[in-house]
Amino acid sequence: MSTERKNSPVMLDVKDITVAYGAITAVKGLTLSVREGEIVTLIGSNGAGKSTTLRTISGLLHPKNGSIEFKGEVISGKPGHEIVKLGICQSPExxxxxxxxxxxxxxxxxxxxxxxxxxxxxxxxxxxxxxxxxxxxxxxxxxxxxxxxxxxxxxxxxxxxxPKLLILDEPSMGLAPVLVDLIFETIQKIREQGTTILLVEQNALAALRIADYAYVLESGHLKLEGNAKQLSTDPAIAKAYLGG
Amino acid sequence: MASTTASAPRASVNVGKLLTRVSMLMLGIVVVYWLGRNLISSPAQFFTVGITGLSNGALYALIALGYTLVYGIIELINFAHGDLFMLGAVFSYFFLTKFLAAEGGSARNYGLLALTLVIAMAFCATINVVIERLAYRRLRDAPKLAPLITAVGMSFILQFIGLKWNGSAPRNFTTILPNTSFEFQGVVVPYTALIVVSLTIPLLVILVTLVNKTRQGRAMRATAQDKDAARLMGIDVNKTISFTFALGGAMAGAAGLMFAQSYGTVAYNLGFQLGLIAFTSAVLGGVGNLNGAVLGGFLIGLIQGFNDGLPFGPGQKWSQTMVFTILILLMVYRPAGLLGKATTEKV
Structure with a gap:
C-alpha cells in the first residue's frame, strides 16, 4: 500500500493508544498522524473505534496506554478544556x-x-x-x-x-443528499482557508474523495492506511468498506 | 418528558382533561373566594399577613435557589442545602452577636451587619464548594442513587456540626434589626420584613443577571445542558460546577443571616423544616429554573402567610397541609412545575 503523503510537519501524533470503557477495550494500539494542511479521514464500520479515538484526542476520554502529541506537546491526560486551548476543536458525534x-x-x-x-x-x-x-x-x-x-x-x-485542527465526527450523519454535498464542499473550503482537518465518516467514499490520507479501522485495530485517492480506487477496499 | 395523557387510552383523554379543567377551576374559585372574603372583611389584616408572607417567601426563595442551581447543573437534589442555611444562621449568630458583640441597632452595628452578610455568604459558599469537591464530584458518573444518599448523609453531618456548635437548645439573642413595626393605613409593617425584602431583591437580580448575561453564566448553562459538549467548547466543567455550588451557598448564607436577624433565634435543626419548604418552592416553580425558584418561594410564603394569619380560613395548624396539598395538586397536573418546561428536543 502506498504511503506517499504531504511533506508538511506532523501536527497530531497518536502513538499506540489503547482506550477502554471499563472492561471493554474500544481501541487497541492505534497509531496515526495528521500533518499540517491535510484532510485525514478515519473510516471503518460501526463500532470500529472511530468516535472513541476522536473523543480521546479531545480529552473526553483518556488512553490506558500510549500517548497523543499535538505540535510536539503531549496532550493525552490533559482535561478537555485545555486541549481546546491548544487549538483542537471538535464537532462531536x-x-x-x-x-x-x-x-x-x-x-x-x-x-x-x-x-x-x-x-x-x-x-x-x-x-x-x-x-x-x-x-x-x-x-x-x-x-x-x-x-x-x-x-x-x-x-x-x-x-x-x-482551530488549528478541526475534528469532525460524522458531519453528514442523517443529512439529505443535497446537504451532504454541501457539507463536503464546506469541509474543502475550510481546509483551503488553512485549517487542518481530521474527519470521521460513515460515507467512506465521499470522505476518501476529499481526503489526502486515510486510516481504516476494524474493531479497534488499524487495518490499513494510505493515500486516500489510491484507497478509493482499490477494489479490495471498495468491496469491504465502500459497499462496492 | 412525556405528556401525562400521552399513554392514556383515547376515550378517557377528553374526560381526564375535562376533569382537570373542572377541578382546577373549582380550586381557583375556592382560593379567590377565600382571599376575596378576607380582603373585603379585613383589608388591613390581609395586607399585614401578606407582608409577613412576602418576607418569609424571600428567605424561601434564597434557599430554593441553592437547590435549583445545583439540580440544574448536576441533577442532584442536594439534601444538605437546608442544613447549610442553618450553619449560615448559626455562624452569623456566633460571628455577629457573640464575637463582634453587636446587639441592638446602632450605626456601628449596622455596619457590622453588612460586613457579616458578606462573610456569611463567603462562609457558606466555601462549605458548599468543599462538600461538592469532597463528596459529590467523584460520584458524578455514579448511579443517581449514590450521590442522593451521600447528600442525605451530608445533611446529617452538617446538622451534627450545628448541634456541636450551637448546642441542642435554640439560642435566643437581641437582634440588630428592630423587632418593632410601623403602621400605614392600619397595615402593620415590621421593619425586619422591609429589610429582608429589600436585601433579597437585589441579590436575586444579581444572581439572575449573572447566570443569564455573563460569560461565567453562559458556561454554567452550557454545562447544565451537556457537559461533554461544554468541555469541547473549552469550558472547565469542574470549575463551573464549583462556581455554581459557591453561588447557591452564598444565597444560603445570606438567608441564614437574615433569618437569625429576623427571628432572634438559631437552632441546629432549622435546616430541616426550612430546607423542606424551600425545596418545595423549587419544585413548585420548576426545579432547575431560577425564576421558578423565586416565584415558588414567594408563593409558598404568601400561602403560609394568608393561611396562618387570615381570620377566615383553616388557620395555622393547617399550614403545612395547605402548602403540600397545593404542591401535590400542581405536581399531578403540571409535573414540570409552574415555570418548568417539558422540553422536546430533537435527537
Whole structure:
C-alpha cells in the first residue's frame, strides 16, 4: 500500500493508544498522524473505534496506554478544556449542540476561550457566510431546528474556536443528499482557508474523495492506511468498506 | 418528558382533561373566594399577613435557589442545602452577636451587619464548594442513587456540626434589626420584613443577571445542558460546577443571616423544616429554573402567610397541609412545575 503523503510537519501524533470503557477495550494500539494542511479521514464500520479515538484526542476520554502529541506537546491526560486551548476543536458525534440556547448563543460558546472581540465577529460572519441557513435562524432555539441545520451549527460552532485542527465526527450523519454535498464542499473550503482537518465518516467514499490520507479501522485495530485517492480506487477496499 | 395523557387510552383523554379543567377551576374559585372574603372583611389584616408572607417567601426563595442551581447543573437534589442555611444562621449568630458583640441597632452595628452578610455568604459558599469537591464530584458518573444518599448523609453531618456548635437548645439573642413595626393605613409593617425584602431583591437580580448575561453564566448553562459538549467548547466543567455550588451557598448564607436577624433565634435543626419548604418552592416553580425558584418561594410564603394569619380560613395548624396539598395538586397536573418546561428536543 502506498504511503506517499504531504511533506508538511506532523501536527497530531497518536502513538499506540489503547482506550477502554471499563472492561471493554474500544481501541487497541492505534497509531496515526495528521500533518499540517491535510484532510485525514478515519473510516471503518460501526463500532470500529472511530468516535472513541476522536473523543480521546479531545480529552473526553483518556488512553490506558500510549500517548497523543499535538505540535510536539503531549496532550493525552490533559482535561478537555485545555486541549481546546491548544487549538483542537471538535464537532462531536450526534451534534451535541446546546438545545435550549439560540443559534447565536451556541456560536458564542464556540468562541468561549477567545478574547478578541473583533476576531470573533469576523469568524461569526465567516461561518454564517458558509452556512447562510444559520443566519436565517440566528435567534431560534437550536433544539427546535431540523437535524441538518443542527449539524451545520455543530460544524460552525467548532469553527468559531478558530482551530488549528478541526475534528469532525460524522458531519453528514442523517443529512439529505443535497446537504451532504454541501457539507463536503464546506469541509474543502475550510481546509483551503488553512485549517487542518481530521474527519470521521460513515460515507467512506465521499470522505476518501476529499481526503489526502486515510486510516481504516476494524474493531479497534488499524487495518490499513494510505493515500486516500489510491484507497478509493482499490477494489479490495471498495468491496469491504465502500459497499462496492 | 412525556405528556401525562400521552399513554392514556383515547376515550378517557377528553374526560381526564375535562376533569382537570373542572377541578382546577373549582380550586381557583375556592382560593379567590377565600382571599376575596378576607380582603373585603379585613383589608388591613390581609395586607399585614401578606407582608409577613412576602418576607418569609424571600428567605424561601434564597434557599430554593441553592437547590435549583445545583439540580440544574448536576441533577442532584442536594439534601444538605437546608442544613447549610442553618450553619449560615448559626455562624452569623456566633460571628455577629457573640464575637463582634453587636446587639441592638446602632450605626456601628449596622455596619457590622453588612460586613457579616458578606462573610456569611463567603462562609457558606466555601462549605458548599468543599462538600461538592469532597463528596459529590467523584460520584458524578455514579448511579443517581449514590450521590442522593451521600447528600442525605451530608445533611446529617452538617446538622451534627450545628448541634456541636450551637448546642441542642435554640439560642435566643437581641437582634440588630428592630423587632418593632410601623403602621400605614392600619397595615402593620415590621421593619425586619422591609429589610429582608429589600436585601433579597437585589441579590436575586444579581444572581439572575449573572447566570443569564455573563460569560461565567453562559458556561454554567452550557454545562447544565451537556457537559461533554461544554468541555469541547473549552469550558472547565469542574470549575463551573464549583462556581455554581459557591453561588447557591452564598444565597444560603445570606438567608441564614437574615433569618437569625429576623427571628432572634438559631437552632441546629432549622435546616430541616426550612430546607423542606424551600425545596418545595423549587419544585413548585420548576426545579432547575431560577425564576421558578423565586416565584415558588414567594408563593409558598404568601400561602403560609394568608393561611396562618387570615381570620377566615383553616388557620395555622393547617399550614403545612395547605402548602403540600397545593404542591401535590400542581405536581399531578403540571409535573414540570409552574415555570418548568417539558422540553422536546430533537435527537
Amino acid at each position: 450526534g451534534r451535541r449542540i446546546f438545545p435550549r440556547m439560540t443559534v447565536d448563543e451556541n456560536l458564542d460558546l464556540g468562541a468561549f476561550l477567545r478574547k478578541d472581540t473583533a476576531g470573533i465577529k469576523e469568524s461569526r460572519e465567516q461561518v454564517l457566510d458558509l452556512f447562510p441557513r444559520l443566519r436565517e435562524r440566528i435567534t431560534q432555539r437550536a433544539g427546535t431546528m431540523s437535524g441538518g441545520e443542527q449539524q451545520m451549527l455543530a460544524v460552525a460552532r467548532a469553527m468559531m474556536g478558530q
